[in-house]
Amino acid sequence: MKNSLCGLLLLLGCLGTQAVQAQSANRQAVDKIIAKVDNYIALKSELELAYLDIQSRGQFGSVSKCEVLRNLVQNKLMLAKAEIDSITVTDAEVSRELDRRMQYMVAQLGGEEEIERYYNKPISQFKAELRGRMREQLIVARMEDHITENVSVTPAEVRRFFNTIPADSLPYFSTEVTVGHIVKLPVVSKEQKDKVRQQLSDMRQRILSGEVTFQALAKEYSEDPGSAANGGELGFWKRGELAPQFEATALRLKPGEISQPVETEFGFHMIQLIERRGNTYNSRHILMKPSSSETDIQEAERYLDSLRTVIRSGKISFAKAAKEYSEDKVTQSSGGYFVDGSGSQRISVEDIDPSLYFVIDTMKVGNITKPIPYRTTDGKSAVRIVYYQSKISPHEANLKDDYQKIQAAALNEKKGRIVARWFEDAVKEVFIDIDPDYEFCNITN
Numbered sequence: 001m002k003n004s005l006c007g008l009l010l011l012l013g014c015l016g017t018q019a020v021q022a023q024s025a026n027r028q029a030v031d032k033i034i035a036k037v038d039n040y041i042a043l044k045s046e047l048e049l050a051y052l053d054i055q056s057r058g059q060f061g062s063v064s065k066c067e068v069l070r071n072l073v074q075n076k077l078m079l080a081k082a083e084i085d086s087i088t089v090t091d092a093e094v095s096r097e098l099d100r101r102m103q104y105m106v107a108q109l110g111g112e113e114e115i116e117r118y119y120n121k122p123i124s125q126f127k128a129e130l131r132g133r134m135r136e137q138l139i140v141a142r143m144e145d146h147i148t149e150n151v152s153v154t155p156a157e158v159r160r161f162f163n164t165i166p167a168d169s170l171p172y173f174s175t176e177v178t179v180g181h182i183v184k185l186p187v188v189s190k191e192q193k194d195k196v197r198q199q200l201s202d203m204r205q206r207i208l209s210g211e212v213t214f215q216a217l218a219k220e221y222s223e224d225p226g227s228a229a230n231g232g233e234l235g236f237w238k239r240g241e242l243a244p245q246f247e248a249t250a251l252r253l254k255p256g257e258i259s260q261p262v263e264t265e266f267g268f269h270m271i272q273l274i275e276r277r278g279n280t281y282n283s284r285h286i287l288m289k290p291s292s293s294e295t296d297i298q299e300a301e302r303y304l305d306s307l308r309t310v311i312r313s314g315k316i317s318f319a320k321a322a323k324e325y326s327e328d329k330v331t332q333s334s335g336g337y338f339v340d341g342s343g344s345q346r347i348s349v350e351d352i353d354p355s356l357y358f359v360i361d362t363m364k365v366g367n368i369t370k371p372i373p374y375r376t377t378d379g380k381s382a383v384r385i386v387y388y389q390s391k392i393s394p395h396e397a398n399l400k401d402d403y404q405k406i407q408a409a410a411l412n413e414k415k416g417r418i419v420a421r422w423f424e425d426a427v428k429e430v431f432i433d434i435d436p437d438y439e440f441c442n443i444t445n
Helices: 002-012 019-025 042-055 065-084 091-109 111-119 123-147 155-163 190-208 214-220 244-252 294-313 318-325 354-360 399-426 436-441
Strands: 033-037 041-044 177-184 231-237 260-263 267-279 280-288 372-375 381-392 431-435
Touching: 033 065, 033 190, 033 436, 042 065, 065 123, 065 399, 065 431, 065 436, 091 111, 091 123, 111 123, 123 399, 155 381, 155 399, 177 280, 177 294, 177 318, 177 354, 190 267, 190 280, 214 280, 244 260, 244 280, 260 280, 260 431, 294 318, 294 381, 354 381, 431 436
Parallel strands: none
Antiparallel strands: 033 041, 033 431, 177 381, 231 280, 260 267, 267 280, 372 381
């Protein structure tokens, strides 16, 4: 019962995550390794942070530290098994998830400057640290999907799940809206691309002549906030984890050699290979992104204005148009609609990005805006049209209005049981060592 409640409250998102508060409270924790799972470790600080995070959610019922530690060990075990089973995620997937998380944090804290102030570190350093955690979380999620790929819930199971929740524990939802957008990135002209290529080529010549170091130019000019502060160094990556064009170029280089400019979906890179170790390699790069001209932006506006006309005429639905034409990869798969943690297209107005909130605050339900300026989470200038589909007043959770969210929570609870059974079998196949101070938790028993 307790797991059902925690799963529902967490997935419905009714109480709001305050992980940043938990991290602040845990800054002074003394660290040590409390569990080893093959080559992966769980730190005491991870346990304390995860436990404080659960407390900050205000979840109904108590969750013990042993339960939290079991979940940590389970995640490390999934990482170890994913490595054995060759389950990976790409750099592009990590970047998209990082953008989504940063977008949420910016909305919660009020801007990147506030994030820097709160964590007392540059945003580039914060993103670099967050990127590693995002990769692990995505691999764990993919492993969970692999374990539970054939799991589903029937309407009867959803009703039984909902009926197990005491009436006085049902979440209360604030105003919720269904909002979507279609994003168009201006097509950067050949002239702008050539300009960036030439800038990188000039930098390459300066490095080769000994005038300046690669690291110094990366710190000054690279537009990759995750690596610029480190002189462009990316650390070791496996094959298939970075953009294909980047990887192909880096692996053709000899250690110390510097490439000509190479284009990927992120912009133009100048790459220097540092070292190769078997199937992994370490490199540094300078990333520069061509900017759009005013003419490019105006062309994107005309494109979206025409698409808006077609949508309003009924010749194509907003969702279909978003899937086919939107260039926002985060929302494209959901038909342009923003979704919450459970995958529901109904999101609380409290969780909406302020810039989007101010747009819909002046709109009538059912309307689509004319093309308006938009800046993507990675800083690109773009244009978008916003569709305000529906609005639901504050209410207590019920099957009629909230079936999709309750179904997602019921499915998650069922998947949780299956993953728990998987864990019981998998612990026999992987080396696990638990700190004596936590042996009483019987994690592997």
